[in-house]
Amino acid sequence: KNEVEQSPQNLTAQEGEFITINCSYSVGISALHWLQQHPGGGIVSLFMLSSGKKKHGRLIATINIQEKHSSLHITASHPRDSAVYICAVLGSGNTPLVFGKGTRLSVIA
Amino acid sequence: DSGVTQTPKHLITATGQRVTLRCSPRSGDLSVYWYQQSLDQGLQFLIQYYNGEERAKGNILERFSAQQFPDLHSELNLSSLELGDSALYFCASSFFGHTGELFFGEGSRLTVL
Numbered sequence: 001k002n003e004v005e006q007s008p009q010n011l012t013a014q015e016g017e018f019i020t021i022n023c024s025y026s027v028g029i030s031a032l033h034w035l036q037q038h039p040g041g042g043i044v045s046l047f048m049l050s051s052g053k054k055k056h057g058r059l060i061a062t063i064n065i066q067e068k069h070s071s072l073h074i075t076a077s078h079p080r081d082s083a084v085y086i087c088a089v090l091g092s093g094n095t096p097l098v099f100g101k102g103t104r105l106s107v108i109a
Numbered sequence: 110d111s112g113v114t115q116t117p118k119h120l121i122t123a124t125g126q127r128v129t130l131r132c133s134p135r136s137g138d139l140s141v142y143w144y145q146q147s148l149d150q151g152l153q154f155l156i157q158y159y160n161g162e163e164r165a166k167g168n169i170l171e172r173f174s175a176q177q178f179p180d181l182h183s184e185l186n187l188s189s190l191e192l193g194d195s196a197l198y199f200c201a202s203s204f205f206g207h208t209g210e211l212f213f214g215e216g217s218r219l220t221v222l
Binding site: 033 | 142151153154165167197199201215216218
C-alpha cells in the first residue's frame with residue numbers, strides 16, 4: 001500500500017517569502033500530481049510529474065524518483081496563494097491515485 | 110473554469126435516502142473519476158470510468174454505484190445514506206488516465222441529517 005506523507009501540515013508565510021512543501025511516498029510510482037484546493041473547495045491541478053522538474057509562473061515542482069520525494073516551491077508568495085496543496089501519487093499498473101492529507105498555506109500581507 | 114460540470118452544488122437530505130450526483134466531463138475527455146473528501150479522511154478515490162466502462166475501483170461502498178453514459182456524462186448514486194456519507198464529492202476528467210492532467214469539477218457538497 002502506498003503511503004503519502006506531506007509536510008508541513010500547516011504553513012504561515014509573509015508575502016514575498018519562498019515556500020517549500022514536501023511530499024514523500026513509500027512505493028514506486030508512475031506519476032505524481034500536485035493539486036491546489038481553494039477555501040471555496042474547488043480543486044485545480046497544478047502539475048503532473050513523472051520525472052525532473054516543471055515550472056509554471058511562480059510555481060516549481062520537482063521530483064526525485066530514487067528518493068521517493070517531491071517538492072512544490074512557490075516563489076514570491078502572495079496572499080492569493082493561500083490554499084491547501086495536495087500531493088497525489090499514481091502507482092504502477094492500474095492503481096488509483098493515493099492522496100496526501102494536504103498542506104494548508106496561509107500567506108499574510 | 111475547468112470545463113467539468115457537477116450538479117447539484119449543494120444537497121441536504123436525510124438518513125436512509127438516496128441521491129444522484131451528476132458529472133459532465135470536459136469536452137473530449139474519455140475518463141471520469143469520482144472522489145470523496147470528508148473532513149477526517151481527506152480525498153479518496155471512489156471509481157473511474159473510461160469511455161463507458163468501469164476501469165478502476167477504490168474505496169467505494171456497496172451502497173454507492175456509478176455509471177458512465179454513451180454521451181460520457183457520469184452519475185454517482187448514493188443510497189441508504191448515513192451521517193458519515195456527508196462529504197464533498199468531486200468529479201474529475203482526463204483524456205487518458207491518471208497519467209494525464211486532471212480537470213476537476215467544483216464538487217457536490219452532500220449533507221446528511
